[in-house]
Amino acid sequence: MSNDVTGPLAGSRPIYAFPAVGQGGLGDKLFPFARCAIASRRLGLKRIDPTWLSPHLGPWLRKERDKRFYAGLFRSGFGVGGLRKWALLALSQRIDEDDLPRLREFGRSPLPLVVVFNKVRNFFQDIAGDHREVLDLIMALANPRQTSHLASYVPGAIGVQVRLGDLKPLPASYKPGDRVGWVRLPLSWYVDVINRIRSCIGSEVPVHVFSDGSDEELTPILALKNVKRCYFGSALADLLALSGCKTLVGSASSFSMWAAYLGRMPAFWFPGFQFQKLYAPEEQFEGEVAGDRDLAPEARAALRKLF
Numbered sequence: 001m002s003n004d005v006t007g008p009l010a011g012s013r014p015i016y017a018f019p020a021v022g023q024g025g026l027g028d029k030l031f032p033f034a035r036c037a038i039a040s041r042r043l044g045l046k047r048i049d050p051t052w053l054s055p056h057l058g059p060w061l062r063k064e065r066d067k068r069f070y071a072g073l074f075r076s077g078f079g080v081g082g083l084r085k086w087a088l089l090a091l092s093q094r095i096d097e098d099d100l101p102r103l104r105e106f107g108r109s110p111l112p113l114v115v116v117f118n119k120v121r122n123f124f125q126d127i128a129g130d131h132r133e134v135l136d137l138i139m140a141l142a143n144p145r146q147t148s149h150l151a152s153y154v155p156g157a158i159g160v161q162v163r164l165g166d167l168k169p170l171p172a173s174y175k176p177g178d179r180v181g182w183v184r185l186p187l188s189w190y191v192d193v194i195n196r197i198r199s200c201i202g203s204e205v206p207v208h209v210f211s212d213g214s215d216e217e218l219t220p221i222l223a224l225k226n227v228k229r230c231y232f233g234s235a236l237a238d239l240l241a242l243s244g245c246k247t248l249v250g251s252a253s254s255f256s257m258w259a260a261y262l263g264r265m266p267a268f269w270f271p272g273f274q275f276q277k278l279y280a281p282e283e284q285f286e287g288e289v290a291g292d293r294d295l296a297p298e299a300r301a302a303l304r305k306l307f
Contacts, residue, residue, distance in 0.1 A: 013109050016080070016088060018048040020118040026070060026235040027254030028120050029054070034127050034134045036117040037078075039100065041133075045115065047079025048088060073236045074141045088112055120254065123276045124261055135262050138240075146236045150244070156208030156230075157307070158197055159245025159265075160190055160221065163253035164213035176272035176288075182252050185270045187220045192291025193249050193268055194224060200300050201307045208245060210238050246306055260286065266302045 019036035021029035033050055040047050053071040080088060092112040099106075099115070106113055127134060139147065167184045174180060198204055207227040211218055215229070222229060232238055239255060242248070243263035250256030252273050260267040261278050267286040274288050285302035289295060295303075 014112040015045050015103070016048050016092070016112060016114045017043075017045040018079075018089065018114050018116050019050040020116050021050045021052060021054075022118060023054050024120075025253075025255065026073075026239065027258050029070065030138075030258055031120045031123065031254075032117040034130070034137075035097065035121070037134065037137055038127050038130050039097065039115075039117070040079075043100070048085050048114065049076050049078050049081040050074075070235070072143055073146055073234060075143055078137075078141055088114065123254070123257065124278060125276070128278075129280075131261055131264065135243075138236075138262075142236060142240075146234060147240060149232045149237060150240060153232075153241055153244070155241065155244040155246065156228075157201075157205030157246045158194060158207045158249060159242045159247070159259065160194065160207060160209045160211075160249045161242060161251045161253065161256045161259065162187070162190060162209060162211035162213055162218060162221065163251035163255065164211060164217055167252070174272075178272065185252055185273070187218070189270055189291045190249055191220050191224065193289055194221070194227075196289070196291070196295055197247065197249075197268070197303060200295055200303045205307070208242075210242050247303065266299065266306065268299070 017036045017040040019033040021032055029050075029052070036047065036050075039045065052073055076082075079085075092114040093106070093109060094114045094116050095106065097115055097117045162185075163182075164184055167182055170183045170185060171178075171180060194207055204226045207221075207224065208230045209218060209221055209227060210230055215222060218229070221227060230238070230241060232241055235255070239258060239262075242259040245259075245263065245265060247266040247268070248256065248260050248263065249268050250260060252270065257275070257278065264279065264284055266284060267278070269286070269288045271288045271290050274286070277286065279286050285299050287296060287299060289299065
C-alpha cells in the first residue's frame with residue numbers, strides 16, 4: 001500500500017490522514033479507523049497512528065470483564081507514531097474528512113495538512129465493499145495476544161452477542177420503527193431466535209455467547225443446552241472470535257454489526273434494529289426476525305445451505 005501523495009496537492013505540501021477514534025466502544029472506534037485506512041489508500045495520503053487508549057469508568061463500576069481501555073489491542077505501524085505524530089498534530093492545519101473533495105482549495109503552505117476522520121458517521125456506507133481489506137489490516141496490526149486464541153478456537157455454529165452494560169431496557173411501549181437509540185433487547189428474543197435457528201437446522205448446534213452482562217443476567221440463554229459463554233480477554237479478541245461463527249444473532253450494538261461485516265455470515269436482528277444493510281443482496285442473508293414468528297424462507301434456505 002503506497003503512502004505517496006498522488007492527489008491534487010502532490011508536490012505542494014505533505015498530506016496526512018488521522019483517525020480520531022474518540023471515546024466510544026471498540027465498534028464506534030473502528031469506523032473512523034477503517035474510513036481513514038480506505039481513503040488514505042485510495043488518495044495516496046500518508047497516515048498517522050490512532051490513539052486507542054480510552055479510559056472508561058462505567059465498566060469498573062459495573063464490574064464488567066472488559067474495562068474498555070483499548071490500550072495494547074494494536075501495534076504501531078498504521079502510520080506515523082511517537083513524538084513525530086504529536087508534533088504533526090500540534091503544528092499542522094487540520095481539515096475534516098468532509099473536506100476531501102475540496103483539497104484543491106487548501107493550496108500551498110509550509111504546514112502539513114491533516115485530514116481528520118472521526119465519529120461513526122454513516123456506519124459502513126463508505127466502506128461497504130472493503131471488508132476484506134479492513135479485516136486484513138486489523139489482523140496485520142492486532143497485537144499477537146489478541147489473535148493467538150484463533151488458532152485453537154472452534155467457532156460456535158450460532159454466535160450471539162448480548163449487549164447489556166449501560167444500556168436502558170427496551171421501552172414497553174416500543175413498536176418496530178420507533179427511534180429509541182441503543183437499548184437492551186429482551187433476553188427472551190435471543191432464546192426464541194436460537195431455538196428457531198436450531199429447529200431449522202435440525203439439531204442443537206453449539207451456541208457461543210459474547211456479552212458484557214453477568215452470568216446471572218444471562219441465565220435464560222445460558223440455561224439452554226449446548227450453550228457456553230466466551231471471553232478471550234478483550235473486545236478485539238472477542239470480535240474476531242464472534243466474526244468467525246457460522247451465523248450471528250446480534251444485539252443493538254455496533255459491535256454486532258462489525259462481527260457481521262467482517263464475518264459475512266447469516267445475521268439476525270431484532271425487529272426495527274437492522275440499522276443498515278451490510279451485504280450485497282446476492283451475498284448472504286441478513287434480516288430482522290421476530291422471535292414468535294417463523295424464519296423467512298430466505299433465512300431458512302441460507303441456514304440449510306450453510307449447515
